[in-house]
Amino acid sequence: MSVYSHELLAPGVYAISQGHVRMFLIEGSKRALLLDTGNPGAELNLYVSQLTDKPVTVVLTHAHGDHLGGVEKFPFAYLHPADFSLLAADTKGKYLPLTLDQGFDLGDRFLEVIEIPGHTPGHIALLDKENKMLFSGDTVQTGPIYMFMPHCSFDSFIQSIEKLEARQADFEKIYACHNEMPLGVDILPILKEGAQLMLEGKLDGKKQEPSPGRIMWVYRHKTIAFYGPPVL
Ligand SMILES: [Zn+2]
Secondary structure (H helix, E strand, O other), rough: OOOOOEEEEEEEEEEEEEEEEEEEEEOOOEEEEEOOOOOOOHHHHHHHHHHHOOOOOOOOOOOHHHOOOOHOOOOOOOOOOHHHOOOOOOOOOEEEOOHHHHHHEEEEEOOEEEOOOOOOOOOOOEEEOOOEEEEOOOOOOOOOOEEEOOOOOOHHHHHHHHHHHHHHOOOEEEEEEEOEEEEEEOHHHHHHHHHHHHHHHOOEEEEEEEEEEEEEEEEEEEOEEEEEEOOO
């Protein structure tokens, strides 16, 4: 049995799930775009070729391991230049710097790149304005969103949410790589408020052990949560 499963979200748009992580295949009349590649170790290229016969461009929302595991199964993947420093020395696959102003023309579908740093310095979202769909990676989701690593920034995160709020007439549904989807635009002010409370030290952290020996601190605010720094 395949480690992947898929769901048709809209004509030509698939969510491909691999355990707890999700990627998206977006097909146009000339090309298809695969956003993220999940965890390593499976034949993602073969799975994708069962869903589309179009040439596939691979784009990454950011450089965390559960998004770039399948890159080596494709000729190359586009990644924001600011995330290249997160790639480990032994990371497999070829990475090309994303050109931000170009967007991705798939024929009858265009995907705009929106920079939304915070979870990582080079995190991006893709916007399909015509179909009112936003693909938000790990940034817009119910979480817990990993925000405890040194490369995470709540200041950048807040600015990114504000940037999306300014564009919210351009999308109705938000497709995240983890947890529930689609999300509505009503999650944006909750994420911003939660991040502001984190900066002010006003959310209470609760200790969790999601797997034996792995201690995480979860900070909840309304419908969302962050994994943040330990409570001293
Ligand atoms: Zn991530």
